[in-house]
Amino acid sequence: KAGVTQTPRYLIKTRGQQVTLSCSPISGHRSVSWYQQTPGQGLQFLFEYFSETQRNKGNFPGRFSGRQFSNSRSEMNVSTLELGDSALYLCASSLDGTVRGSSYNEQFFGPGTRLTVL
Amino acid sequence: GENVEQHPSTLSVQEGDSAVIKCTYSDSASNYFPWYKQELGKGPQLIIDIRSNVGEKKDQRIAVTLNKTAKHFSLHITETQPEDSAVYFCAARSGGRGSYIPTFGRGTSLIVHP
Numbered sequence: 001k002a003g004v005t006q007t008p009r010y011l012i013k014t015r016g017q018q019v020t021l022s023c024s025p026i027s028g029h030r031s032v033s034w035y036q037q038t039p040g041q042g043l044q045f046l047f048e049y050f051s052e053t054q055r056n057k058g059n060f061p062g063r064f065s066g067r068q069f070s071n072s073r074s075e076m077n078v079s080t081l082e083l084g085d086s087a088l089y090l091c092a093s094s095l096d097g098t099v100r101g102s103s104y105n106e107q108f109f110g111p112g113t114r115l116t117v118l
Numbered sequence: 119g120e121n122v123e124q125h126p127s128t129l130s131v132q133e134g135d136s137a138v139i140k141c142t143y144s145d146s147a148s149n150y151f152p153w154y155k156q157e158l159g160k161g162p163q164l165i166i167d168i169r170s171n172v173g174e175k176k177d178q179r180i181a182v183t184l185n186k187t188a189k190h191f192s193l194h195i196t197e198t199q200p201e202d203s204a205v206y207f208c209a210a211r212s213g214g215r216g217s218y219i220p221t222f223g224r225g226t227s228l229i230v231h232p
Contacts, residue, residue: 004161056219092161111160
């Protein structure tokens with residue numbers, strides 16, 4: 001089974017621009033979560049999508065947004081980029097189904113997109 | 119919300135030694151505790167997890183212990199090898215739909231010297 005894929009792997013943007021990152025979850029997984037990873041703040045939760053709806057949201061400004069498509073693929077967008085947005089953006093997918101009757105859902109992470117804002 | 123503290127931030131050991139990483143959490147409702155290993159240039163990978171109805175779990179050289187009363191859990195790696203060198207993250211999560219987003223610790227950089 002293919003793992004979580006993220007594109008692009010690397011991005012360089014300048015302040016004020018916007019960027020869109022893409023995530024393809026593991027086949028059959030319906031939940032996609034996004035995280036920002038920086039040396040200073042660690043892994044911080046951005047938002048989670050399930051069945052095309054945002055189900056959970058972290059404490060990030062409105063410049064950070066996302067969406068999920070009917071095939072569970074997800075995109076996140078950052079508008080008006082700031083220097084502090086430079087980070088590794090990770091996507092994680094999970095099954096979140098009821099097949100096993102469990103609400104515990106292991107998250108599988110992609111390799112991330114390294115965003116550098118100049 | 120949940121707060122997870124992880125120590126130490128850096129751990130340096132000799133090959134063959136044991137390594138222990140400790141985490142504490144604040145939310146007594148948390149009932150799932152995964153551990154992730156992140157190698158350079160890769161995303162975190164789940165290596166072991168433990169649920170609140172279990173006190174200890176072992177998988178070959180890796181073990182995790184949980185003390186619900188004290189709200190702390192630990193990762194134990196025995197007979198460390200250079201390929202164990204990576205950043206390790208602990209996390210805590212409440213179960214149930216809509217509330218299972220994990221809170222991560224800040225990570226421990228484990229260095230295993232050959």
